[in-house]
Amino acid sequence: MEPHTSTTPFGRRSLTLAHVANQAIAKTRLPEKVVHKWKVFRAICTAKARIGVSERALAVLDALLSFHPETALTGDALIVFPSNQQLSLRAHGMAPATLRRHLASLVDAGLIVRRDSPNGKRYARKDREGEVEIAFGFDLSPLVVRSEEFEALAEEVSAEARALKLVRERITLCRRDIAKMIATGIEESVPTRQAGQGLANWDEVHTLYRGIVERIPRTAMRDELAPIADELSMLADEVLTLLETHIKSENLSGNESQTERHIQNSNPDSLIELERGFPKKQGATVEANPEPRRMPEGSYPLGMILDACPDIVDYAKGGISNWRDFMATTAVVRPMLGVSPSAWEQAQAAMGEVQAAIAVAAILQKGTAINSAGGYLRELTRKAEAAEFSIGPMLMALIGARKRDKKTA
Structure with a gap:
């Protein structure tokens, strides 16, 4: 007598037309077709958003594939039948309720087919020769049938x-x-x-x-x-x-001006001063490469400021590697933002030159959140004069906002 292949799930689980369709797809599997199980698993992981499965569900699928003894998926022995306890252990200790939920999502996505036994247990019955005659568990046939589809989806996602x-x-x-x-x-x-x-x-x-x-x-x-x-x-x-x-x-x-000078200087009677000397004190030396400006006293580290206000770097000619570069770049940005010279002078008087420059960098970073950069700087100046403003909380808020944006991106 030929064994009957289970179609409906055990217990109160309902059968849907989607489940019937997935079972019909599984029946189209060619016995001679061979698929590398981890290759198709990687394709499913890449296209998980298109397929409609979560990362936790993929962890359960990974555990199910580990119960198949061979690397190649082929032939008729494609049903795995681990207990929930064994499956939970290989799924990194997943809770039973969570495990059942993700198994159901794999079935709904058409990645596996449920083959439930009469009592809902998962097991295999063997014949006299020791070969598996019938097994109850989860059928991996859809992975073989749809392998090309998964690989095509993965390629589209990668592209x-x-x-x-x-x-x-x-x-x-x-x-x-x-x-x-x-x-x-x-x-x-x-x-x-x-x-x-x-x-x-x-x-x-x-x-x-x-x-x-x-x-x-x-x-x-x-x-x-x-x-x-x-x-x-x-x-x-x-x-x-x-x-x-x-x-x-x-x-x-x-x-043109060089040509004009050449004509004028062609007069042999004119006195040409080939090299001008500038008076200087005896022993004085010219410093060719002055050292970069050190961190101003009472300020925050430059790295922290650039972490909070990275947009300021876009306006630097050769990057910002020291405080001199930072101050020069804020001098370029300030008129772009519409900060008037009077507002800038008041801010410098109330906060100091460096703190005022940091405030300008923070205003640039806030972008459209500030309607008037000049008015906003004047308000910060007023608070600084009343000892109600500190640049530190503003920097920490900007750093926190960037970290939140990275997590949501």
Whole structure:
């Protein structure tokens, strides 16, 4: 007599049409088909979001696969029948209720098929030769049948992850380039208008740049980030064109003035001073490479400040490695934020030069959370004058916000 293959679950568990469909798929398995069980498991792990299973459920599937004695899944002996106690031990001590819930999710996702015995126990009955005649437990046949599907899903997820990484890298590079080119344009007084066209000044360029950056969501898919990357790339090209055009015009005017000087200096009667001397005290030496400014007294470590306010680094020409670089970069950022000279002087008087610069870096980091950077700095100045403000809590809040963003990303 041929043994009857169980179709319905034991006890109060209900049978759904999805379960019937999964069982029908399992029946299409070719006996000669061979699948590497850990290879298909890795594909399922990669595509878990597409398949609809959690990491804890995958831990249970990992434990189930460990009860299959062979690495290859093939033939008819694809039913594993561990007890809940054994399965819980291999699933890192998972609680029985949690184990049952994740087993049900694996069944619902079509990764395994439940083959329950008449009394709900899992076991195998052997014939006289010692071969397994019938087994009751969990059928791994769907893994063999759907192996190509899982591998295709894993490849799609991997390709999407690669594309997302590339677009994020593109955004990062564009942000760095634009910020540093804007800083160079301001320091070198490069005009932003050409033939009466273009933005009025570098503040407007910076406002346009920040408007694009602030639209970047904390967690986003490639389709959302790609248009932003395109906008940043276009803006980077435009800013670079401004700088290159200015360099060409400077070179042209420099060549013309050099020609004029050559004509003027061709007079043999003129006195040419080849080298000018500057009076200096005897024994005085010129310091070619002054040492970097040390950490100001009463301030916080520079590494902590950059951890709390990483956006300030985008505006540094060669990075920020000491306090001199930090102060120079905040001097570039301050007018971009719209902080007036009077507000800056009051902040320096109330907080000190370094603390005021740290406050500017923190205001830049807060971005759209602050409507008016100048007004916000004046409010901090008022609190500092009343001994009601300290820069430390602001830095710790920014560091905590970045850590939370990393966890949710």
